[in-house]
Amino acid sequence: MCIRIPKGGPMEQTGPHEMHGARQEQGVLRAIRELVFGAEDGLVSILGLVTGVAAGTTDSKMVLLAGVVGAVSGAISMAAGNYLGVKSHIEVLQRRLSEEAESIRRYPDHERVELINYYRERGLTSIEVQTIVPAVMRNQAFLMEEMAAHELGISPGELEAPASKAFWIFTAYIIAAVFPVLPYAFFSHYLAVRVSIAGTMIALFGVGAAKTVYTRRSWLKSGIEMLVIAMAAGLLGYLAGRIVHL
Numbered sequence: 001m002c003i004r005i006p007k008g009g010p011m012e013q014t015g016p017h018e019m020h021g022a023r024q025e026q027g028v029l030r031a032i033r034e035l036v037f038g039a040e041d042g043l044v045s046i047l048g049l050v051t052g053v054a055a056g057t058t059d060s061k062m063v064l065l066a067g068v069v070g071a072v073s074g075a076i077s078m079a080a081g082n083y084l085g086v087k088s089h090i091e092v093l094q095r096r097l098s099e100e101a102e103s104i105r106r107y108p109d110h111e112r113v114e115l116i117n118y119y120r121e122r123g124l125t126s127i128e129v130q131t132i133v134p135a136v137m138r139n140q141a142f143l144m145e146e147m148a149a150h151e152l153g154i155s156p157g158e159l160e161a162p163a164s165k166a167f168w169i170f171t172a173y174i175i176a177a178v179f180p181v182l183p184y185a186f187f188s189h190y191l192a193v194r195v196s197i198a199g200t201m202i203a204l205f206g207v208g209a210a211k212t213v214y215t216r217r218s219w220l221k222s223g224i225e226m227l228v229i230a231m232a233a234g235l236l237g238y239l240a241g242r243i244v245h246l
């Protein structure tokens with residue numbers, strides 16, 4: 001018999017199989033988050049850039065050039081910043097994990113008390129704790145996972161390779177930049193400005209709506225929110241371009 005436990009409950013991850021499934025789902029959600037993060041920034045900052053340049057010059061080649069250079073340098077800077085940030089975050093977590101492993105090795109009694117207190121706080125009875133704690137203490141890997149999650153608050157996904165996150169952000173940024181930039185390759189200047197803004201708005205709404213896969217908010221509100229923020233950014237870029245009119 002299989003007892004379904006409601007999501008978000010204290011024992012959401014019941015068996016090894018379900019635990020694996022839940023982790024895979026978390027991995028996919030994290031990948032979507034990196035994609036949204038990169039796309040959001042690519043759309044907003046490149047729309048601001050090209051609209052600003054387009055307000056300063058009617059030469060579409062200039063706008064295209066600025067857009068392409070901005071897209072590449074923006075994507076590199078976002079990916080590099082994310083890579084370094086995640087990497088140092090992981091280094092800190094790994095140091096704390098190795099300190100914890102050392103503590104488990106040197107002071108097992110202290111760690112046993114921690115575990116007992118933790119399970120008691122979670123509402124297990126003394127008898128249940130007496131059964132579980134020795135079993136966990138015998139299993140080094142399990143014990144480390146318990147300590148990482150409950151004492152240090154580290155989730156397994158936090159230790160994922162920083163390079164893959166940076167790659168997704170880079171890719172999403174470049175693809176997103178196509179929406180505001182590409183119209184300047186095909187349309188006359190004034191039409192290109194309109195198509196660029198309209199296309200970017202649609203893409204932004206889509207990204208805002210897609211975000212709800214992990215934020216679980218209303219897709220309509222999330223899409224509109226993204227649109228409003230981006231339009232404000234585009235307007236500021238445009239105004240900057242007007243001020244330094246060539």
Ligand SMILES: [Zn+2]
Pocket residue numbers: 100103111114147151
């Ligand atoms: Zn501990």
